Amino acid sequence: MSSTEIKSERYDFKTIEAKWQRHWQTSGLFKAPAKPDPKNKFYMLEMFAYPSGDIHMGHFRNYIIGDAVARWQMMKGKDVLHPFGWDSFGLPAERAAIKRGIHPKEWTMSNIEASRKTLQKVGILYDWDREVVSSEPDYYKWTQWFFIQLFNKGLAYRKKGFVNWCPEDKTVLANEQVKDGRCERCDTLVEKKEQVQWYFKITDYADRLVDGLDTLEGWPEHLKAIQREWIGRSYGAEIDFTIEESGEKLPVYTTRPDTIYGVTFMAISPESEILNSLNLDSEKQQQVDEYRRAAMAKTDIERTAASDEKDGVFTGKYAFNPFNDEKVQLWVADYVLAGYGTGAVMGVPAHDSRDFTFAKKYDIPIKVVIHPNKDTMLNVNEMDDAYTDAGPMVNSGEFDGLSGQEAIDAVTEHAETHNIGRKKKQFKLRDWLISRQRYWGCPIPIIHCRKCGEIAVPEDQLPVILPDVENFIPKGRSPLEDVPEFVNTKCPECGGEARRDADTMDTFVCSSWYYLRYLDAKNDKAPFDKEKADSWLPIDLYIGGITHATGHLIYFRFFQKFLKDIGWSNFEEPAIKMFNHGMVSDASGEVMSKSKGNVVSPISLMDQRGVDVTRLAMFFTAPSAKEVLWSDNSLTGVEKFVLKKLYPLNEKFRSSGCDLKQYFKKSDISESDWKLYLKLNQTIKRVSESYQQLHFNTAISALMELIRDYEQSQLKSDQLNDYIIVKAVQLIAPMAPHLAEELWQQFGLADTGSIFKSDWPEFDPEAITSDTVKIAVQINGKLRDTIIVAVDCDQETVEKAAFDSSRVTSYTNQGEIKKIIYVPGRILNIVVK
RNA sequence: GCGAAAGUGGCGGAAUUGGUAUACGCGCUGGAUUUAGGAUCCAGUUCUGCAAGGAGUGGGGGUUCGAGUCCCCCCUUUCGCACCA
16 A cells, blocks of 8 residues: 555545535636726736647646635635636647648647646636637637737738748748747748738837836836847937939948947948949949848858858948048948848947958958047057947047037937938837748738738628638648638729738737737627726736747737727736746756656646645745756655645644634733744734745745644634634645635535635734844854843843843953944844954 | 846755844654554754864955845856847
8 A cells, every 4th residue: 555545545635626626616716707896806817828738847837826826816805817718829739730630720629628627627727718719710800800900000011021931830930939040949040031021010119118118017127128128229320321423322320420430431231222223333243242142041140150250342332421521432241230220330440349340351441539538549550349438539520529428419419400310219129020821820811902902801801710721731832822712802992803811920919919808708899898808907917938028028018008009908018017937847957848758747746646735846846936946856845744734734623613803812812822823923924925925935834834833832722723723724725725625614614605715814913023032142243142031121121131141241251342232122232342 | 248137054945135044845864663664753954073162155355233135356157138330
């Protein structure tokens, strides 16, 4: 007979778990009201999940945090909304379906079924009535509706451009989906292709996306920093250079207009259109064409890998610096990015490292126009890198002597008044490329008519249904292209022959608004009802991985802002608090993965040791934000605690019928009982604070201490005995819900309803501090003794008590007492010299 | 290279934010019980020292009566950005 079986005779977790999971579902414990009291609501949300069918330790951790918080908030009397749904469109489903030779829809739906059951088995409570499935027409109808709203405002548009192309997945990717020049999903090197694609004009919201971060006090600073950097706002000036002969304007963006007199060349990106209109000599033209071809054939990695290598080709043409009419060489160089600024830069080798490297390589003149300060001069021949800091301008005509922001402002102002430039703000953020050449996604609701152009599908004709097709294997162009009954249609404007857009949307579009659909999931007239949605918004706590910092977490903020602009919401930001939990790795710190064979399934663990034990073990191992190095040893301590201490409380309960709402009075109970009552109230305080910070590990250790002290004392008062037991069980309930609910019933309290409908314990402010305190007595800051005194004791009495100790006097006798510092209730420090 | 966060026993981690460092748990050591193993119970467990004592929160300096906590320099680790002009 194994030990587990012996234990389970007493704590039969399988029966208990099944019983309460059934009960919570049938009683609708987590059914949220349609409209809550906005001042007393809590919207708890974990990130939209792809239905993979199983659940790994990382998911498990994510979900139990959300579950514990939701249950806790419910006990605190809040109207709680805790919904769940499935991000079911996209590549993984399609890939899995191809592998198994079944349709993605079939695969998706059976996975959702399995995943939902798993979550229920883990005891995670959601309001399943609000479940959404992004690949179902009743959901993606509204994804299309959003597209059309954006389209109508000019925020969804098509343009030709160089895009990231993944040759493995045979689709284009957004900038956010390319990591280190590789496809985020399959790690294939991304190529560049010039194609017409759909974009969302997120750059229109760039300022608000940056500025809004300052209002998000509940978001981790680290995460906000990542977003700020990604959006990459910078201030500078655009300055118009002029091309020799043609006189054509060639504007450049610079953050350092104060270096304008140091320009010795200009460089244009190989992708730039300007190069086509330069009228180059045939020899130069050939060299330039060849360079452009070579540069564009390179992947981003190749182009950026050797970042200290800079190369380019001289075009044979010149441009004029509008500030001093100096003639400078015009180059093509692939270190200049096409998508940023104007796709051309002014080269200031003395004050920009990249320009410096480039100029050195091609013997382009270097001209110093900034000095570190008035007394330190730069000598071109001695420079081995550019001087990029601020400093007084020199060799700059009327601007000499100005420095820093003052210099920048003066130069910019000069440019503006002479109409040769202007103040400019730039962003690194690009528009969001949302079209994909894949089958399993939300169709783009646009009809292309030869006469009328791009026409949005009228709203009453939504959804544009994704047709059921046999052959959805990616081949480099949209599979829907080859479905005539889908593509061929009539123009809604003129009624003539027209074609449907055959691309599907990036799944990140689907997940940009799902949090709103939960608020009115069944609405077939609108994506949601504004009143209902605004009564729940914003999300009070949003839990998910930091990996989405520059993707989803920017996109959904963009959508919320857009909704506000079109009058569909009163809120500017979707989530007031964001929390990133740490990863779960194996015991040696390796990420768990199938190929490494180190994956621990939370499901089999829970089968063997119980859901609540597994939950508590995960909570206890580390604070939620930190990485967990999981080993099954993590279970040992909490398992003992549950089996030997917590569950056996049912035998210690005395059924005294105590009043849970009352506080005890010191005069009514014995001194030793009072001591434990103090411990209880300190524990309530500590545990509540721990929940607030999602530091469940310290909540558990506080409860372990309480139960330890409880067992060591024999309580005289039956009332207090029961009071402490019940409060302790309430305190652990959000983390170990089945166990707590079971004990609650065994205590005979179930008549009043679920433990999660009971009042979260409040500490008795009269019973936080004991009336005696231990004071540390220090000599010169070093602990020498401790004394116990009354809490309201004055300094004189404490000193007297301290000097009664020979351990203290043996030090004070060795010198003169210079000073005595007393921190009431804590420390007495005697300075001896 | 730039930016951010972190560094506490053998291990996971605590420390009311400047006030008794190492709570709670794991592991380990000794003892009890047991035919044995496992399980359980009791005691111990930062290092050093027989002890009194001394040292001690990555290293070095500083502020303070008092520093894991604040300031400066350095080292290490993790993460993010990486030609954004």
